Amino acid sequence: GGGHDEREQTLNQLLVEMDGFTGNESVIVIAATNRRDILDPALLRPGRFDRQIVVGYPDVKGREEILQVHAKNKPLGPDVDIKRIARTTRGFTGADLENVLNEAALLAARNNRSAIIEADIEEATLKVIAGPEKKSRIVTARDNFITAYHEAGHAVASYNLKTQEKVHQVTIIQRGMAAGMTIYRPDTDDRTVSRTKMREEIISLLGGRCAEELFTDDISTGASNDIERATSTARKMVTKYGFSKKIGTVVYGSDNDEVFLGKDYGHTKNYSEAVAAQIDEEVRAIIDKAYSECLEILKAHADKMHILAKYLLKYEKIDGDDFDKLMKNELVVDVSDIPDEIPPYEKVETQGSENN
Incomplete structure (x- = not known):
């Protein structure tokens, strides 16, 4: 947010040492940063840091x-x-x-x-x-039931979408802050993402909420992170990648505005309130369409949803190979002992002191 912090002091010292007026040419200055967007342009002028090497994620x-x-x-x-x-x-x-x-x-x-x-x-x-599995935490039967159908919704929706990655594991054992997880196995190192893939990613993200709506008696807070990620993806499709025909091939907003004044204070909106309303409408339309498509997918494969959710309730996890066999009716499992209805709320019995 400005001031004489380490960034300005380091910059001044580097510029003093790199002024080019001394006869010593045996010193090579090497620097690294993961915040190239906040570097002062003076550092990158010709004669200073001439060679730039980008170190990204390994292929x-x-x-x-x-x-x-x-x-x-x-x-x-x-x-x-x-x-x-x-x-x-x-x-x-x-x-x-x-x-x-x-x-x-x-x-x-x-x-x-x-x-x-x-x-x-x-x-x-x-x-x-x-993070590590948290098997020691006591989870109610109702929460387990909701989590099983939630994760089954993600897995079944992804399986029936052409562009989505293969399911690597589905688990209802808590890890970190997540009550359950659907983990995918990437097949390629593609760097570009198509509009279709992003749209189907939103459908997959909404699979948990759609499953709760269809197969439990209520919806829960468990889909909050999924909804946040789906909304963020939809907004980027509209404002950053030019995927909206209505809004057009224009970038609205920027992440690099006046960073030396601070992220919040220096950010300026480069579009009108009318355009902002159109952006909101487009984002909502993308989410609503994806939600309705996800509901149709899960309704069409309700039998697989029930089998997978009951499998998770019985065994807590399923790996990718068994999941693939289950979807193709090649894996026979006995889940007749797992109830079809969501368990009721469990009342906690408390023992109070008697008043004499």
Whole structure:
């Protein structure tokens, strides 16, 4: 937000050392930042930091090589495939990949194994993404029922959308702040995202809320993060990517306005209130259309919804291969002991003192 903080002092010192008037040419200045948007333009003028190297997230080849470095001193079992791990960890940084192998080694040691197996890698990956499983927390039968149908809604909706990634695991065991999770396995490292894929991503995100509406007697707060992400994606489609025919191929708003004055104080809106109302209408239209399409998908596959939700209530999780078989009617499971109706609210009995 301004003032004489470390940023200005470092800038002044660098400019003094890089003025070019001294005869010493043996000093090379190397600097790194993850906030290039707030750098003073004076630093990037010709004669100063001439060579700029962008270090982004590693691609699949880079992830494989990073994993090989961190796996050198760790015994790996015969079922561990470094290439497969690299394919399923898109978006991981080098530190994340190191953490995965370290966590896997700890899991193997705790289970008195002499080598890391595939199950250790799987659990370590989920632990890095969302935190450890919280099996000790007592969850009511009603909450479990809602979570099972919520996560089943995400999984079944994604399975029936052409552009969405494959389901890697569905679980109703709490991790971090999430009551359950539907985890996907990316098949490619595509950097560009099409309009169709973004629209179907919104449909998938709304799968949990749609499932609650269709298969439980109420809707819950569990979909708050899904709705937030869906709304953010829809707004970017309209204001950033030019995906709206009504609004046009124009960018509305900017994330880089006057950063030295502070994010809130320096942000200026470069469109009128009339356009703002149109943007809101378009965002609402995208969300409403996606919601209705998601409801139709889940209604058409209600039988799969019931089987998957009951499977989760019985076994707490299902991996990608079994999920795929379940969707194709290739996996037979006995869930006749799981109730069809949502359990009632559980009343907590409290013992008070008697008044004499």
